[in-house]
Amino acid sequence: MSTAPFAIGADPPARRLAWRRFADVAFQVVALVVLLVALASLAALIWDIVADGAGRLSLDFITSFPSRRASQAGIWPALIGSVFIILVTAVLAVPVGVAAAIYLEEYGGRSLGARLIELNITNLAAVPSIIYGLLGLGLFVRMLGMGRSVLAGASTLALLVLPVVILSTREALRAVPGSLREGSYALGATKWQTIWHQVLPVAFPGILTGLILALSRAIGETAPLIIAGAVTFATFAPDSIWSPFTVLPIQIFNWVSRPQVDFHANAAAGILVLVLLLLSMNGVAIWLRDRHTKKGAA
Amino acid sequence: MSQGPAREPRRRGKRFEFIIEWALFLSALLSIGTTIGIIVVLTIETVAFLRQVPIVEFLTGTEWTPLFSVPHFGVLPLVAGTTLVSLIAMLVALPMGLLSAIYLSEYASDGVRRVLKPVLELLAGVPTVVYGYFALLFVTPLLQRFIPALSGFNALSPGIVMGIMILPLVSSLAEDAMRGVPRGLREGSYALGATKMQTSLRVVVPAAFSGITAAFILAVSRAVGETMIVAIAAGQQPRLTFDPTVPVETMTAYIVQISLGDTPQGTIEYRTIFAVGMLLFIGTFGLNLVSAWLRERFREEYA
Numbered sequence: 001m002s003t004a005p006f007a008i009g010a011d012p013p014a015r016r017l018a019w020r021r022f023a024d025v026a027f028q029v030v031a032l033v034v035l036l037v038a039l040a041s042l043a044a045l046i047w048d049i050v051a052d053g054a055g056r057l058s059l060d061f062i063t064s065f066p067s068r069r070a071s072q073a074g075i076w077p078a079l080i081g082s083v084f085i086i087l088v089t090a091v092l093a094v095p096v097g098v099a100a101a102i103y104l105e106e107y108g109g110r111s112l113g114a115r116l117i118e119l120n121i122t123n124l125a126a127v128p129s130i131i132y133g134l135l136g137l138g139l140f141v142r143m144l145g146m147g148r149s150v151l152a153g154a155s156t157l158a159l160l161v162l163p164v165v166i167l168s169t170r171e172a173l174r175a176v177p178g179s180l181r182e183g184s185y186a187l188g189a190t191k192w193q194t195i196w197h198q199v200l201p202v203a204f205p206g207i208l209t210g211l212i213l214a215l216s217r218a219i220g221e222t223a224p225l226i227i228a229g230a231v232t233f234a235t236f237a238p239d240s241i242w243s244p245f246t247v248l249p250i251q252i253f254n255w256v257s258r259p260q261v262d263f264h265a266n267a268a269a270g271i272l273v274l275v276l277l278l279l280s281m282n283g284v285a286i287w288l289r290d291r292h293t294k295k296g297a298a
Numbered sequence: 299m300s301q302g303p304a305r306e307p308r309r310r311g312k313r314f315e316f317i318i319e320w321a322l323f324l325s326a327l328l329s330i331g332t333t334i335g336i337i338v339v340l341t342i343e344t345v346a347f348l349r350q351v352p353i354v355e356f357l358t359g360t361e362w363t364p365l366f367s368v369p370h371f372g373v374l375p376l377v378a379g380t381t382l383v384s385l386i387a388m389l390v391a392l393p394m395g396l397l398s399a400i401y402l403s404e405y406a407s408d409g410v411r412r413v414l415k416p417v418l419e420l421l422a423g424v425p426t427v428v429y430g431y432f433a434l435l436f437v438t439p440l441l442q443r444f445i446p447a448l449s450g451f452n453a454l455s456p457g458i459v460m461g462i463m464i465l466p467l468v469s470s471l472a473e474d475a476m477r478g479v480p481r482g483l484r485e486g487s488y489a490l491g492a493t494k495m496q497t498s499l500r501v502v503v504p505a506a507f508s509g510i511t512a513a514f515i516l517a518v519s520r521a522v523g524e525t526m527i528v529a530i531a532a533g534q535q536p537r538l539t540f541d542p543t544v545p546v547e548t549m550t551a552y553i554v555q556i557s558l559g560d561t562p563q564g565t566i567e568y569r570t571i572f573a574v575g576m577l578l579f580i581g582t583f584g585l586n587l588v589s590a591w592l593r594e595r596f597r598e599e600y601a
Contacts, residue, residue, distance in 0.1 A: 035402075041421075127583070191319075227571075249425055
């Protein structure tokens, strides 16, 4: 009677240990599978779009205007519109964003005002982009009378990317070692001289990379520009900041919303152009970063 | 005599420094201006809207037909659509994101993480209009093979795709939180004979709880505000339902629908988009604040 518990007890711990080892391995496998499922959906997405759109991609498709016939339609006005909008957005957002980041990182310190601005920027970065569209519609299109123009659209996007520009620029400034600033002060340089001649040149590649990544996010934005006045069927490319415009994502949205399969192929081909544009912007960012790091090291 | 020219540039330099600092400060202030701008624009139009539609009807009405000849302005169907799609997205993003985070933080070797993480983050960089295409023309037809009753526009497919889009956000924020847990806690657990799984689930995840919750809440906020996936793949029929197989309309999709039409400005139909936008802004802003507060708390715990 007294031996029985021992006999039974000798076995379960070993079995329990085996079970725990098994559970541990099983859990790891499940977690890895989940991760791979997520990556597989990315692969499915790419495969689906290439399969649908690669056949439509041609020089004609890029240089043609939209048309009621799917086989003759192209993306020229939307492509020019996207490039134009992003350039104007950069001109508006970059100087202000970099200046704001310099203030918060180099001047602001822990003052109440700086902390308030910081909290506000974190919050703005998480505001849905469609809300910026409503802001652009109310403020730029109507109150400031810009109408449905490139300038109104770019101003809207500039406010949208500003928090991202500020956050990434601060990151780059923070990476500059403090000893560099102290050395400059020791030689009698003022605060601004230190920032302009020492800090900014060192932080430049980092800032640039962040800027390009922020702008490449803006180039994929659709909703805020639909709200803030882009047209959905443009038969002309914009030629001034006061022109009406459309952008690539909106052209894709227009095509995907139509019932005909031929237009869906156009949408897929448009997506391929958009993704190539995004990849080349990201490629440039990486190339610039590498080039400057090498130069700095040499 | 020699002092004159030497002092002059210095004084000018001081004034220059002063001007620069103010110019930089004003740039930083613009971000506050953006927030104020959003609140002012939304408030002006919402107040004008509420002058014509009582707030009780707006918030509790069950019919949303602003473009009909007898219009009804009950926002609940749009809120239901948003809730349903976000819920589906969360059912995908939360478990998958958390498991991915546990794998990347606790199991993966440095080499594996260096490869997997950037690839996973590519998912977050895909433009949302591309996900809309994917949901409407790939995922919906695929699901229809298993659920024949599934309508061409529905809440299920955009919900799933949105979940995949949000997954990297959940995963990377949750991973950050878990990596913030001190090593000593893990080693203590191992010393007591716990396996990696037991340590992950019973020590690391509870210890990183506020950080993980912050990630979840931010993900909900992202789902609620997401626009193009639902505008393309969920349909444009506001209805008060939790059936994921029929067309619904979310708050964001409604704003897009009106913006695409030619509703003249100043009319009540036009003002609805600002009123709906106001609701959306209040909701997401609240979620963001809670998330930021939780993250701050987590940071203090392990400072």
